[in-house]
Amino acid sequence: MTGTPTPASEATTTTDADSETTVSKPPTDRSGSIYRSKRIIVRELRTVSRTRTFFVLSAALAAVLAGIAWVGGGVRAGFVPTVVDLLTPLELLVPIVAVAFGYRAILGDRRRGELDVLETYPVTPREHVVGVYVGRAVGLLAAVVVPLALVGGAVFVAREEPLGRYASHAGADSPFLFARFVVLTVLFALAILAVALAISALVSGTRSALALAVVALVVLLVGLDLALVYGLAAGFLGDSSLVYSLAVSPLSAYRGLVFESAVITASGTGPQTASPVASVLGLVVWTGVSLAVATWAVKQ
Numbered sequence: 001m002t003g004t005p006t007p008a009s010e011a012t013t014t015t016d017a018d019s020e021t022t023v024s025k026p027p028t029d030r031s032g033s034i035y036r037s038k039r040i041i042v043r044e045l046r047t048v049s050r051t052r053t054f055f056v057l058s059a060a061l062a063a064v065l066a067g068i069a070w071v072g073g074g075v076r077a078g079f080v081p082t083v084v085d086l087l088t089p090l091e092l093l094v095p096i097v098a099v100a101f102g103y104r105a106i107l108g109d110r111r112r113g114e115l116d117v118l119e120t121y122p123v124t125p126r127e128h129v130v131g132v133y134v135g136r137a138v139g140l141l142a143a144v145v146v147p148l149a150l151v152g153g154a155v156f157v158a159r160e161e162p163l164g165r166y167a168s169h170a171g172a173d174s175p176f177l178f179a180r181f182v183v184l185t186v187l188f189a190l191a192i193l194a195v196a197l198a199i200s201a202l203v204s205g206t207r208s209a210l211a212l213a214v215v216a217l218v219v220l221l222v223g224l225d226l227a228l229v230y231g232l233a234a235g236f237l238g239d240s241s242l243v244y245s246l247a248v249s250p251l252s253a254y255r256g257l258v259f260e261s262a263v264i265t266a267s268g269t270g271p272q273t274a275s276p277v278a279s280v281l282g283l284v285v286w287t288g289v290s291l292a293v294a295t296w297a298v299k300q
Contacts, residue, residue, distance in 0.1 A: 037131040044135020062147035078173040101140045102196030103213040125298035177262045188254040191283045194290035201297035224249035247282030
């Protein structure tokens with residue numbers, strides 16, 4: 001398997017002069033878990049850098065975000081209006097890009113027979129999944145953060161409102177609020193990437209991976225939100241518990257966090273839209289559980 005250490009290369013041998021036998025010494029510290037995961041991370045970074053599709057997705061995302069921010073007037077109005085303009089498009093585009101980065105990551109290793117080869121290497125399923133996830137995450141974050149950083153820079157240059165105020169609200173505008181928005185978008189993207197990785201580990205063919213990825217997108221983008229709306233309408237969820245229930249859906253958790261941490265915070269008024277602690281915990285749980293499912297599937 002490309003990029004993974006072989007047992008022979010990680011062990012040293014000595015020859016006993018009397019018995020003329022070769023004795024293998026234990027692997028050095030270089031063969032530790034961190035080193036093995038690092039080799040897989042490097043392999044994934046090479047894969048991402050050589051895949052034109054990822055560059056096309058990144059360029060398309062940058063163009064769409066820049067166009068929306070400019071046409072919507074957010075760039076000229078300030079940072080918080082730009083956040084409001086970009087939130088809805090990112091709710092759709094980030095999951096699509098994240099799934100594209102991850103839905104075939106482990107499946108490709110399985111189809112090339114590399115998962116079978118791993119059984120003869122000192123690489124555990126957990127190390128393999130973590131390495132693939134981190135490598136793909138670096139590429140995904142570049143695809144998401146760079147366009148947002150460019151838009152943020154455009155706000156500095158093109159804004160017409162004074163930095164301390166923004167249109168339609170009485171609160172203060174600040175680049176720190178936009179930075180919060182970027183960080184929350186990163187957390188959202190990482191959670192969806194973990195889901196895509198779990199899908200990649202569970203399926204056995206490209207068509208089934210694509211079909212399951214589409215189903216996952218529908219569930220994440222529409223299904224869970226509709227379930228929350230139904231639960232509220234049917235009386236299963238109370239008004240007081242809704243802000244905590246939003247954490248069940250990664251999309252709702254992301255949306256609520258952005259409003260709570262970057263929009264309502266700036267205006268200083270408005271009802272609570274989400275529980276920040278519950279929403280962050282929800283994104284973390286989605287990430288952790290998805291990676292655990294991927295690890296379990298790789299073991300099978």
